[in-house]
Amino acid sequence: MRIGSVAAVFLAVALFLPQAQAQVPARFYWKTLSDANAVPLIYQSVSGNTNPFDPSHHVTAGATFDATLTMAGYARTFTLLDRAAMAAVIVPMGRISGAVTAAGSSATQSASGYGDPMLELNVNLLGPKAQKNLPDVLRYEPGLSVDFLADLALPAGEYNSSQVLNIGQNRWYGRLGAPVIWQLGPWVPGRRTTLEFLPAVWLFGDNDDYVGQTLKTDPLFQLDAHLSRDFTERAWGSLDLAWYSGGEPSINGVAGKKLDNLGFGFTLGYQINDNLNLTFGYKSTLSDKAPDDLRMDSFMVTLVFGWHPLLEGARRLQGEK
Amino acid sequence: MKKASMTVVAAAVAALFAAPAPSQAQAQPQAKRPNIVIILADDMGYADMGSFGGEIRTPNLDSLANDGVRFTNFYTHASSSPTRSILLTGVDTHLNGLGNMDEWTAPNQRGVPGYEGYLNNRVATLPQLLRDSGYHTYMVGKWHLGKQPDQIPAARGFERDFSLLDGAGSYWDMTNFTLASPLSVFTENGRYLKDLPKDYYATKTYTDKLIGFIDASRGDGKPFFAYVAHQAPHDPYHLPREWRNRHIGAYDKGWDAVRQERLKRQIELGIMPAGTQLAERMWFLPDPIVLAPATRAVLGKKMELYAGMVENLDFHVGRLVDHLKKTGEYENTIFIVFGDNGAEGTDLFASIAGTPGTRDFLYAAINWSQTHPNAWGDPGSYVGYGPMWAQASMTPFSQYKGWLAEGGIRNALIVSGPGVKRAKGSINRGLMHVADIMPTLLEVAGAGYPKTLEGRPLPALMGKSWNRVLAGQAESPRTEKDYLAWEVFGNRAVRQGDWKLRWQWKSFGKGDWELFDLATDPAERHDLAAKRPEKLKAMLALWNDYVRANNVILPERSPFEGLAEKMPERFPDDAGFPPLIYKRQFVPPKDMVADPKP
Numbered sequence: 001m002r003i004g005s006v007a008a009v010f011l012a013v014a015l016f017l018p019q020a021q022a023q024v025p026a027r028f029y030w031k032t033l034s035d036a037n038a039v040p041l042i043y044q045s046v047s048g049n050t051n052p053f054d055p056s057h058h059v060t061a062g063a064t065f066d067a068t069l070t071m072a073g074y075a076r077t078f079t080l081l082d083r084a085a086m087a088a089v090i091v092p093m094g095r096i097s098g099a100v101t102a103a104g105s106s107a108t109q110s111a112s113g114y115g116d117p118m119l120e121l122n123v124n125l126l127g128p129k130a131q132k133n134l135p136d137v138l139r140y141e142p143g144l145s146v147d148f149l150a151d152l153a154l155p156a157g158e159y160n161s162s163q164v165l166n167i168g169q170n171r172w173y174g175r176l177g178a179p180v181i182w183q184l185g186p187w188v189p190g191r192r193t194t195l196e197f198l199p200a201v202w203l204f205g206d207n208d209d210y211v212g213q214t215l216k217t218d219p220l221f222q223l224d225a226h227l228s229r230d231f232t233e234r235a236w237g238s239l240d241l242a243w244y245s246g247g248e249p250s251i252n253g254v255a256g257k258k259l260d261n262l263g264f265g266f267t268l269g270y271q272i273n274d275n276l277n278l279t280f281g282y283k284s285t286l287s288d289k290a291p292d293d294l295r296m297d298s299f300m301v302t303l304v305f306g307w308h309p310l311l312e313g314a315r316r317l318q319g320e321k
Numbered sequence: 322m323k324k325a326s327m328t329v330v331a332a333a334v335a336a337l338f339a340a341p342a343p344s345q346a347q348a349q350p351q352a353k354r355p356n357i358v359i360i361l362a363d364d365m366g367y368a369d370m371g372s373f374g375g376e377i378r379t380p381n382l383d384s385l386a387n388d389g390v391r392f393t394n395f396y397t398h399a400s401s402s403p404t405r406s407i408l409l410t411g412v413d414t415h416l417n418g419l420g421n422m423d424e425w426t427a428p429n430q431r432g433v434p435g436y437e438g439y440l441n442n443r444v445a446t447l448p449q450l451l452r453d454s455g456y457h458t459y460m461v462g463k464w465h466l467g468k469q470p471d472q473i474p475a476a477r478g479f480e481r482d483f484s485l486l487d488g489a490g491s492y493w494d495m496t497n498f499t500l501a502s503p504l505s506v507f508t509e510n511g512r513y514l515k516d517l518p519k520d521y522y523a524t525k526t527y528t529d530k531l532i533g534f535i536d537a538s539r540g541d542g543k544p545f546f547a548y549v550a551h552q553a554p555h556d557p558y559h560l561p562r563e564w565r566n567r568h569i570g571a572y573d574k575g576w577d578a579v580r581q582e583r584l585k586r587q588i589e590l591g592i593m594p595a596g597t598q599l600a601e602r603m604w605f606l607p608d609p610i611v612l613a614p615a616t617r618a619v620l621g622k623k624m625e626l627y628a629g630m631v632e633n634l635d636f637h638v639g640r641l642v643d644h645l646k647k648t649g650e651y652e653n654t655i656f657i658v659f660g661d662n663g664a665e666g667t668d669l670f671a672s673i674a675g676t677p678g679t680r681d682f683l684y685a686a687i688n689w690s691q692t693h694p695n696a697w698g699d700p701g702s703y704v705g706y707g708p709m710w711a712q713a714s715m716t717p718f719s720q721y722k723g724w725l726a727e728g729g730i731r732n733a734l735i736v737s738g739p740g741v742k743r744a745k746g747s748i749n750r751g752l753m754h755v756a757d758i759m760p761t762l763l764e765v766a767g768a769g770y771p772k773t774l775e776g777r778p779l780p781a782l783m784g785k786s787w788n789r790v791l792a793g794q795a796e797s798p799r800t801e802k803d804y805l806a807w808e809v810f811g812n813r814a815v816r817q818g819d820w821k822l823r824w825q826w827k828s829f830g831k832g833d834w835e836l837f838d839l840a841t842d843p844a845e846r847h848d849l850a851a852k853r854p855e856k857l858k859a860m861l862a863l864w865n866d867y868v869r870a871n872n873v874i875l876p877e878r879s880p881f882e883g884l885a886e887k888m889p890e891r892f893p894d895d896a897g898f899p900p901l902i903y904k905r906q907f908v909p910p911k912d913m914v915a916d917p918k919p
Contacts, residue, residue, distance in 0.1 A: 134613075135614050137615075138615065138618050186699065191696075
């Protein structure tokens with residue numbers, strides 16, 4: 001049993017990184033060795049009646065949007081007061097175009113460029129202590145693990161106040177959450193099963209220049225749930241469920257409809273080697289027939305490159321590279 | 322008629338060993354002969370039980386030790402079936418059919434009486450004689466003495482059994498190790514099993530079955546003999562999940578530290594005399610302090626699992642003991658507890674799983690490939706703890722199972738129950754041997770040893786009864802002139818008094834005779850063959866006597882042939898050498914530290 005391989009497996013699997021700002025896939029909050037690094041590259045093709053760059057999922061009734069979204073970022077794991085922690089920055093980029101039909105007239109808009117960068121901090125509160133060395137990695141099993149999560153998006157993305165559709169959101173927003181991982185059965189690659197939850201609240205500042213008006217959004221409660229299962233030591237899959245509630249928007253004081261929607265999807269993951277992970281996923285909203293229901297479906301491909309200096313050095317010495 | 326009269330005699334003799342005090346005994350119409358329970362642990366080391374210096378938690382086995390006597394100079398054979406054959410016949414392996422293990426019979430031993438590889442029909446067995454004298458005879462666990470219908474436990478004297486006929490296998494199911502022999506073979510009451518009971522786990526099921534056997538005949542007035550031949554803690558270390566994590570990180574300190582701690586406790590307990598030296602760390606093993614923490618964690622986790630195996634075994638022994646206490650049988654039960662040979666240091670799985678491209682490798686890939694540490698203990702995993710921990714298990718002795726160094730053949734022995742008149746919890750250093758159990762128990766049962774069996778003359782028993790020792794009337798069953806001798810795989814040894822003569826394959830031995838004084842050198846560090854030629858000659862004469870008396874045929878092939886060429890060259894393990902690997906960062910005096918000048 002090569003120690004390097006053991007740890008690398010943990011590392012590569014656990015350094016799964018997010019795609020859409022509003023959602024992350026199963027296994028995103030799995031823990032790994034402290035001081036590991038990851039660079040995610042995420043491609044998403046989204047269509048629906050809401051701007052996928054906007055985590056408030058503000059529904060524009062009668063609209064049809066198509067977006068190509070890519071995100072790149074950097075994440076690092078570390079130990080905070082003996083607990084596992086992760087800090088990440090994600091920068092979205094891409095393009096979106098859409099048509100809105102209202103009162104018998106149609107308008108088409110498009111936008112492209114960089115979105116609002118998001119900073120993320122996640123700290124484990126309950127569960128095993130941080131994996132500070134390889135023996136910790138060797139002995140790690142999540143059991144029931146509960147984290148504290150904080151996200152903050154900076155209003156630095158491309159924004160054109162003359163149109164509704166934008167990549168940047170021209171306001172501060174963020175999220176507070178408590179990722180939960182519940183290990184079901186043995187923690188053996190090839191046989192791992194988890195039930196994962198992410199209850200979170202998105203909080204939004206005001207956009208004071210929303211086509212010359214003020215856009216306010218109430219807090220949005222979001223619950224992501226995943227049932228994740230290994231197929232082999234390298235391949236896994238998950239069933240994904242998302243529930244959105246709240247987030248009632250108002251424009252110049254005129255309230256819109258608050259969300260109460262479900263999304264359902266699946267993810268397939270494959271660990272290409274000790275450093276590279278690939279996933280493919282699809283998700284679609286349910287019960288979305290009414291014009292003002294949230295309607296969104298997305299294909300997503302992620303490629304995450306993870307590394308740790310200790311493991312890279314060990315591989316060099318062993319002549320594996 | 323013969324059986325009936327024997328039972329009467331037996332009852333009279335056994336009254337000596339019955340539990341009740343004389344006044345109570347007088348009030349009873351007939352004293353019941355004691356029950357007998359032999360608990361045989363497979364590959365358990367000399368120093369594993371708490372009462373022999375181990376840090377492994379064995380409260381139930383220790384409780385038997387505290388109620389009885391511990392023996393520190395007890396010998397088995399160096400491997401499984403030879404020890405079992407002697408235990409159950411009282412006759413030397415070269416006569417009883419296990420002159421070599423079935424798995425390693427050499428070409429020049431094939432067809433020779435005494436080398437059948439199973440318990441031959443020229444010997445009587447202990448259960449057979451006890452059954453004939455009126456005992457119920459039960460067996461659970463590993464047999465390893467033959468699979469044919471006339472060789473299985475039911476054919477060799479056990480009324481009821483639940484037995485694994487193989488030498489090892491999965492603890493969870495019938496999976497065995499090779500494509501040629503993929504299934505372990507079990508018998509229950511003389512029938513070959515098609516399947517195993519639901520919720521089967523070897524150690525638990527064996528205990529459940531035995532309790533069932535005992536209960537089924539309780540109240541009929543007959544004593545019982547139970548041979549509890551546990552598979553544990555033999556590898557693979559299959560273990561229920563809740564028993565796997567009882568020593569997390571405890572063994573990361575490495576085998577040297579554990580050996581030192583165990584020896585310290587052994588001296589404090591009186592198991593080993595003050596001043597005892599540890600045997601050399603095997604020359605091919607590293608000092609664990611030079612290993613990376615992760616390496617120590619992985620290797621330490623194997624020992625954690627082994628400790629769990631022993632603790633689980635202890636738990637189920639406790640279940641049996643509790644049951645006997647609840648049913649009022651405990652006080653009238655003799656317990657004999659020991660391991661069948663030294664701890665296992667050889668990587669058995671490597672030798673049976675083959676290499677890529679071979680038949681057995683493909684079998685192992687499907688059935689034995691759960692290699693992740695978190696899977697260790699599950700079905701499909703195969704963990705053994707290696708020579709480093711085997712040495713720790715055999716503290717303070719040298720080497721391990723398969724070899725005739727003390728680490729291969731010396732074992733911890735506990736005897737408790739009626740007949741033991743020594744102080745509770747005491748320690749005895751008499752020279753004992755597994756062959757002694759047969760005459761001891763026949764005497765306890767008043768059964769006697771016949772001269773013939775079904776018209777065939779029986780070989781003489783090689784052992785000596787312990788009963789005078791247990792009664793406190795002697796310190797050893799042997800005189801200074803009595804000797805013990807062993808041969809298996811071509812390795813040979815003789816012990817007389819404190820002297821030991823040994824021949825072992827290189828590099829575990831010299832490929833020549835070595836001579837040790839175990840009184841001053843139990844770790845067998847100092848070969849005195851050159852210094853004491855007269856003693857060497859005298860011991861060699863004993864060896865030749867043993868060869869003649871027992872028709873010892875040295876095998877022309879052995880599992881150890883060519884071993885020296887495969888292993889690193891042997892050098893002494895001089896502590897602290899080379900200094901290079903022990904050097905620490907130099908720290909200058911604080912008042913002489915300065916920043917560089919610009």
